[in-house]
């Protein structure tokens with residue numbers, strides 16, 4: 001996104017992507033092989049204690065290439081909080097509305113027709129309606145989607161309007177260069193900052209792999225402006241490897257901790273088919289009168305993913321998998337960070353040069369995750385589920401809506417119940433205080449002129465909605481301000 005905006009403004013842009021150049025002909029139905037190829041750490045990235053799986057794309061187009069497409073605007077109260085608590089200016093709901101509209105136009109975001117909801121999405125849509133809960137039909141960024149359900153391993157129909165098909169081609173058309181299989185390893189400051197004129201020159205060193213030949217070489221790029229957008233794990237790692245960490249860099253990891261409640265139905269749901277995510281229930285988003293709560297969505301569950309995600313092993317696991325098509329799965333995502341002054345997670349490069357990811361639910365976040373479980377169970381029972389189970393190592397299973405209360409007291413301690421996150425944000429958040437933020441409200445690394453952060457790492461708080469539209473909108477605003485501020489470089 002940032003590359004497209006800067007290239008279209010006339011800048012000479014080079015993009016480095018550590019993942020490969022994978023396009024529609026690579027996106028087959030081989031779920032296991034593609035999961036390993038398209039996701040960071042082969043989709044096995046977790047917190048150090050293994051308690052939360054972090055799901056992020058590592059391929060051209062980043063996570064947008066593998067994501068589930070729902071497009072949701074940043075809630076007004078979140079934008080207002082950023083202005084109030086983080087000094088973010090020019091991103092009020094009124095100012096962002098035209099940015100959202102423009103992005104929605106550019107990625108062809110549209111509501112799906114009523115008949116396009118998959119059976120799993122219907123559980124949520126119809127279940128919430130039966131319970132009288134607020135439920136929205138989301139917009140998705142797709143054109144001529146054939147509803148095959150394989151979004152998570154890339155769209156072989158070129159229907160999903162990910163950045164692979166939208167902003168990367170736009171950047172290339174505006175003369176940007178793209179290197180894939182190119183991991184940025186280090187950013188060096190090459191000049192002293194005199195504080196005036198052009199920002200000091202920086203040198204980016206990247207390792208470029210040749211997959212076929214099994215060789216690699218170093219690529220060096222000198223530029224006055226460097227934008228880091230490696231996702232909320234890749235960004236702080238690169239800054240720390242470059243000696244540009246400290247302060248808020250790597251802190252304030254926000255994950256929208258996500259868990260599922262799965263249920264057995266007496267008919268097929270086939271969670272792997274149909275558009276993965278077309279509905280969202282935000283009934284509990286402002287839980288107990290706070291701005292922090294949880295919302296409810298649906299995941300696509302293909303066989304390998306389901307086998308890995310379902311708790312247990314042996315006979316019980318095999319029995320669950322044998323009834324794979326009759327499983328319905330609904331997830332809750334919690335807006336974490338209710339205790340706003342607590343950094344509950346971090347990404348740090350340790351002394352051995354390894355990436356260490358730590359995260360603990362705070363007591364307030366735990367309460368919300370726990371409160372979401374009975375809500376998910378009620379939705380399943382409203383739709384006629386026979387048996388409803390949590391994602392605990394030994395699942396808590398109930399067979400009657402009368403028992404949902406039992407789920408409100410279960411343990412959500414680390415490694416007791418599966419948690420995952422596909423919304424990894426906040427490790428270089430914008431703010432005015434260098435001790436508690438990684439970047440200024442303009443997205444510039446504190447104290448390093450011309451070094452910007454424009455990805456999910458820059459978000460000041462968790463959102464309470466899926467983040468792709470917010471990240472696109474924030475990076476658009478930051479990139480266009482950058483283009484204006486450094487216009488002297490164009491002359």
Ligand SMILES: Cc1cc2nc3c(=O)[nH]c(=O)nc-3n(C[C@H](O)[C@H](O)[C@H](O)COP(=O)(O)OP(=O)(O)OC[C@H]3O[C@@H](n4cnc5c(N)ncnc54)[C@H](O)[C@@H]3O)c2cc1C
Nearest residue numbers: 018058062063067068069070184230234455456466467468
């Ligand atoms: C399975 C899945 C489903 C999702 N569904 C939705 C959805 O329906 N709606 C929604 O709004 N959001 C969804 N998301 C989340 C959304 O896609 C992400 O939040 C968003 O794309 C993150 O953007 P980003 O720029 O922060 O990072 P990313 O999109 O992850 O991009 C970072 C890129 O940087 C690369 N990189 C990292 N380090 C380096 C380095 N050192 N050198 C070079 N390159 C590097 C990575 O390979 C990656 O390609 C989903 C995510 C996933 C994984």
Ligand code: SF4
Nearest residue numbers: 145146148149151155
């Ligand atoms: S569901 Fe639609 S967007 Fe997703 S992979 Fe299939 S055709 Fe592509």
